[in-house]
Amino acid sequence: MTSVVSGTAATTGPCATGAPRAPLRWRAAGRLAAALPDIRGRDRVTGWVRGTPRFTGPLRGRLTNGMVFELPDCRDGSVRDLVELCYRPPALAGVFDTVLRPGDCCYDVGANIGVYTLWAAGAVGPTGQVHAFEPVPEPRAVLTALAARNGLTQVRPTAAAVGSTAGTVRLRLHPGASGLTHQVPPGSVVSPADAAVLTVPATTLDRHAARHRRPDLIKIDVEGFELDVLLGATELLRAHRPAVLLEMLPSHLTRRGDQARGKLIDVLARAGYRLFNLTRRGLADEGEFTANVLALHPGWARFDPVVAALHRTPFPRNQTT
Structure with a gap:
């Protein structure tokens, strides 16, 4: 190796x-x-x-x-x-290995401790960039330490959540299980004394991309609030057409509302994207949605070779890590 x-x-x-x-x-x-x-x-x-x-x-x-x-x-x-x-390798490594090339840019939204940030950093190399969005200090500190330990100057940690608008959001923390952190739904009543809720700054991908390199791949894992991330990236999706890898578990999406999955699919469809399942036999565009899906725009220059390569790439049943 x-x-x-x-x-x-x-x-x-x-x-x-x-x-x-x-x-x-x-x-x-x-x-x-x-x-x-x-x-x-x-x-x-x-x-x-x-x-x-x-x-x-x-x-x-x-x-x-x-x-x-x-x-x-x-x-x-x-x-x-x-x-x-x-x-x-982590469950979704095949997507990063196939989509990303040296010198590319990746946005890791909901980076947590940085497993996929590290994987993307290896794929894009020192001439590329990985923008890792992680608003919670503890996992972000681990991510930063991992990037420093490996000399990954291409990793750009960003201390903000990503949503449909810039401002602030509230996050529900789970001590000892940082991967379960999720946004508190708007309108929810939270006690000011609730130590498990953290208020953090929020940005949008459109806003971030206007100031930084635009991504070739966006990975989104925000425990049910993927729709909000996409709503804040409509211009980026329309103009740049990056590949989008996102979690789409029904149990998580209900945090955003009963219609969240339909709205999420509609946002991608209106931007011209096709949704693909990540199955144990490879990429598929039919059947029940898998835990994670890949959205690709047919007008994207890499569409055909990426689909062909991932069509033969098996993905595990458990896609959590």
């Missing part, structure tokens, strides 16, 4: 020098998850092998694309998931 970290060569294997590695059970679960076929029950088996988390860190390792991590603690579930990614 050749590392993409600071242009140096990396030794094949999941472990870096420095802080202690993960417990043996965690590493065994990661190897098992990478080796077992993608069938129902796999996550239950690997979860049993992994056991109840008690180890709190520090934690170190090397992802399959050569990126390394060395973090002081792993109390957050997203940090613990890094151990499994020492043995397999």
Whole structure:
């Protein structure tokens, strides 16, 4: 394996020098998850092998694309998931590898600790850019540390949420599970003493793109508020036609309202986009929507080669990491 970290060569294997590695059970679960076929029950088996988390860190390792991590603690579930990614790529890596080219720009909306930020950074290389939008300080600090540890000057952390308008939004935090952070629906009554709610600045992708490089790929994972992100990106979608990778889980979209999924599809359709499912057999434009979907504009210069390549790229059933 050749590392993409600071242009140096990396030794094949999941472990870096420095802080202690993960417990043996965690590493065994990661190897098992990478080796077992993608069938129902796999996550239950690997979860049993992994056991109840008690180890709190520090934690170190090397992802399959050569990126390394060395973090002081792993109390957050997203940090613990890094151990499994020492043995397999993240679920949606195939989209980044196919869509992005050296020198490209990627917007990672809802970047959390930066798993896909790191993956995109490897794909675009030092001449590209990755704009990572993460409004919550704790996961953003992990993301920033990971980018610095790997010498990724192409990563641009942005301390803001992304929505339909600029201003502020309220986020519901889940201690120990940063990946579950989501926006408090407008109009919801929240106690001023509620420590689990954080008010953060918000921007729109149209506003951001007017001041920075425009993206070739936008990844959106904001726990049900993907519609708001798209409503704030209508000019960007119309004029630039980037590929859009977004989560579309019905259970999450209900946070935005009963009609959120239909409105989301309508926004993309009015911009001329086609929606594709990410299935275990590859890209498909029929059937029930998968957990994540890829929206592509037929007028985009890379449409045909990307569709052809991803048509043969299998995606796992569990697309959470």
